[in-house]
Amino acid sequence: MIIKAECGDCGASGLFRGMCEPEGFAAVCGGCQGEGYVNLKITEFTRRKGKRGVHTVRLSWGAGIPITYKEFQQGKRPCEK
Numbered sequence: 658m659i660i661k662a663e664c665g666d667c668g669a670s671g672l673f674r675g676m677c678e679p680e681g682f683a684a685v686c687g688g689c690q691g692e693g694y695v696n697l698k699i700t701e702f703t704r705r706k707g708k709r710g711v712h713t714v715r716l717s718w719g720a721g722i723p724i725t726y727k728e729f730q731q732g733k734r735p736c737e738k
């Protein structure tokens with residue numbers, strides 16, 4: 658599914674004002690080529706997919722107590738302590 662979304666780079670104005678633009682000037686937004694929107698390709702979530710080759714799940718910074726992938730699949734999450 659493709660949806661038309663506001664361009665986050667220019668706040669949907671299609672224009673960008675940076676340090677190179679003198680007072681009263683604006684540049685065409687490079688994120689949307691001046692259209693003010695971008696096409697986002699959205700895939701609706703139906704169910705969480707499996708990930709091969711994983712047996713242990715931990716927090717991204719490596720802290721806390723790791724859990725098994727099976728526990729993760731059952732809804733548990735690694736806790737910080």
Ligand SMILES: [Zn+2]
Nearest residue numbers: 664667686689
């Ligand atoms: Zn834009």
